[in-house]
Amino acid sequence: MTSTPSTTATTTATSPVTDQHLSRADLQRLVADAPAALQFERCTFDGEDLSQMDLRGATFIGCTFADAALEAATLTSTRWLDCRAARAQLQRADCTDARWHRCDLNNTDWTRARLSSALFAEVKLTGAHFREAHTLGLEFHESLLVGADLRGLSFRKQTLAQLDLSEADLGGCDFRDALFEGGSLRDAHLKNTRFDGADLRGVDLGGLKLAQVAPFFKGAIISGDQAAALVGELGVRVL
Template sequence: MTASYACSSSAAAAPAVVPITGQTLSRADVLALLERGTGPLHFEQCDFEGVDLSRLELRGAQFTECTLAEASFEKSNLADSRWLGCRAGLANFQLADLTDARWYRCDLNNTSWVRSKLGSTVFAEVKLTGASFREAHTLGLSFHDSLLVGADLRGMSFRKQTIGQLDMGDADLGGCDFRDAVFEGGSLRDANLKNARFDGADLRAVDLAGLRIANVAQFFKGAVISQDQAAALVSELGVRVM
């Protein structure tokens, strides 16, 4: 493992940390870096596949194009962290603090966020197929242009949010709050909507394929759908809309 650090010419200035680049790192390596106490760590194109990084103080850390598949961050402090272009399928973030974290263009398929802290966390252009957010603390959490196919989002609130291009097909949305939300594209195809609320939601741009008239009457009371969506739903009864 190689890590280098550079200082500015001014004695009063804080040392600038050079990113740790292209390394395969173990838990012991990360602990050694943390013990140096030089500030938030920055990793680029590093390999943490399968590494146990649980219960570590990684506040403000940055991960750029890193491999994190099956790594464990359980109970770690990852508040204010930044993640860009990382591959982290099957990684474990249970009970981790990810307050104000930012995720961009990452593969997060089948990850676990059970009971994690996701206040004001942002996910943009990420893949979260099969991810579980069960009992996560999600006040201010937002998703943008992302895949949430088959994800467990039970009980999550999207109230009054603008929901842009989220594919939630086959997702478990039981008990979710979509009241007064505006969907800008995306999909609810074959999602579980038991006890979800859509009062005042604008669903005109979302894919509702797989739903039945009975589902609409039960779950979408008070929501707004388009004429084309209504015609498609009625056509499933064998009725032609002219």
């Protein structure tokens, strides 16, 4: 007798919302009626104003949020798989402990967002902005950050696996004692960036000028081939 209510509640909590275009009003009704965190599959929220909504713990699979506004939304412990959210606005959103996997988040804006203990894995973040974001424990893995604005972020002592940081603005970033496993820093902006003790032997340093990066690479570990390429930028032949 006691097991029946539990089984019913579990079924309700895990039944996903599928294949719908949802407005702010639709989402508000679903959140108000839900006994637990919601799950959405292949739903569209394109262009919707979802700012300041409380969606904590929700799971989104194959959903789209193109041009959606999620400013100051509560997205703590949310899970995002195979989602697309180009140009979405997430300024001041609370994304603590959120997870994004295989998502397209190009040109998104995370200004002053809370991203503590958040994870981006196999995610496209080309042109994304992370100005003044709170990022303690934030991790990126195997992701595209081409042209992204990451100024002032700390990656100290992290293992950075296959991050494409080409043309990214890394001004003031802290890469001390970080280990780069592949990836690229080609043509990145490195003003006041710190690499003390960083292992850069696996990263593409193409396009960087020795005269420009020498002050910031002090104490970094690079390979002989990388050193030769940097010196070659001065027109010097290394034999």
